[in-house]
Amino acid sequence: MVALAEKYEIKLGKATRDAFGEALRELGGQDERIVVVDGDVNNSTRTEWFAADNPDRFFNAGIAESNMIGIAGGLAASGKIPVVSSFACFILCNGFDQLRMSVAFPHLNVKVVGTHAGISIGEDGPSQMAIEDVALACALPGFTVVVPADEAATRAAVRAMMEHHGPVYLRVGRPKVPVVYRSEADAGFEIGKANRLRDGRDVTIVANGLMVSAALQAHDALAERGISARVLDVATVKPLDEAAIEAAARETGGIVVVEEHLAYGGLGSVVAMAAARRHACPMAFVNIDDTYAESGTPEALMEKYGLTSDDIVRAVEGLAGARKRG
């Protein structure tokens, strides 16, 4: 994401996977119940930092995600707080029935961490890109699903995830991402609570993950055009902050949902369902739609697959036009 950051003069922070690895190392030293099982990508997921400090509480389960998740279920049933980590696509897709039967159905206290989510991993291509993961995780009853925006939010989310009792899916990314929050305290992260980063009257942009910084850029560009946009960081996709969505619908009259994920079953679907239930309003969606991506630089992919601040601006203007006509 370096090129994009230079273009908009945004300060880049660490990758959210790095923040996860650091927070896990810190918390692992404080809580002996934390056990990590990784699918042989510990030097990519950054669980290697926890492993270095706690070799007796770290297991490399090999390239075998199904077994890895089953092990986590057993560890949790015996009182541990297992963290299972791999690339988001492998842990959710390869291990889905195990997440269902060995974690969700018995409602065990397993923390599932998927790194390298989204198309922003770039050159490795579609086989390594998790773009279905949020939909899959949201489909599991009792799961909490968290997609933090940046480094500070990720640290806060890891802390909250460990304090929460129950299964959690945490989605983090590979590239360095722009700083949204100055500190962990500034991130004010709470499971199930949306953060209002900008206030506005005309429309609300709902985003999570690395799309939050793009939403903030879009806010500024829209302001120059006389459009006042509220920006919500909805890091917790499930359980959704439905009150924040209802307020956005009532007070701004339109919602644009932005995510680095497929259209079906992600944040857009969840927010649309909440709006329909609480206070229906015109909506638009910025996402990867219904397709797989390809290899390329992260920046080129974000542009080609419609995930830039310009795409958000266009979606907001389209929504405004539709509302005028309506």
Place this chain on the structure above:
Amino acid sequence: MATTATSAGVAPESGAPVGTGGTRSIEELEAIARRLREDIVRMTTKAGSGHPSSSLSAIDVMTVLYFGGFLRHDPKRPDWPDRDRFILSKGHAAPALYAVLGESDYFPRTLFDTLRRIGSPLEGHPNMRRLPGVEASTGSLGQGLSIGLGHALAARIDGRGYRTYVMTGDGEMEEGQVWEALMAAAQFRTANLTLIVDHNKAQQSNLVERVLDYRPLAEKLRVFHWHVEEIDGHDLRAIQSALSRAQEVGGRPQAIVAHTVKGKGISFVEADWSYHGKPLAEDELARALEELKN
């Protein structure tokens, strides 16, 4: 006879006896197994569905495990941290698990009559959230050994002495996840983990050897670095010996390949593997109960 240690089978902290008593003779175990077989066929016929034949093949091994002084557990304290774990990975044999749990007084035996009814904790497949004594929610085949491995690793981390037993079916051994778990358990040297394969030779649609012929199973498990015992899974003394020897093995997980007969104990079910997933009709039940008496 190699077994029936007196210390095993008793939960030391509470001093409570396990199940309905302490050390038992082979004759007593045979009587219990016969009673549990009656429970299995009665409850599945009453329910009108279920897998009695898969339960009947497994029940002798489970009888020795639960009532032969091996499994250390306390029905009054199902969450006792030091209890041994038994995970029925072949969850469709739930009637066998319910029979041993009922016999152990985890719940009143009158619950057998509620099997598979709405509101009953005796669901079609075991649900650990609803029934004390059930260590894992199973029914999607292939997952129990991984879960058992998690329990075994937790014991190691905590320095606890409990053992974890996992029972899979032989059709279930076709699931790739089982082999992932076999590799991982050997790699992690979990000597506190014992796998029992209820090798009854038949799966839903056909004989295992006609679906995916993975024979020889014992040799495959050995080359995966497991200690392997191969026994007649209906010979109570052989089961006792194998479970005893498994406890003595150091540094490696152990597998007991229990050669069994699907529907064991009821001649007309033994002779027809198409009984998978079918309860006995009322008239068949009467014949079966008559056979079990003799």
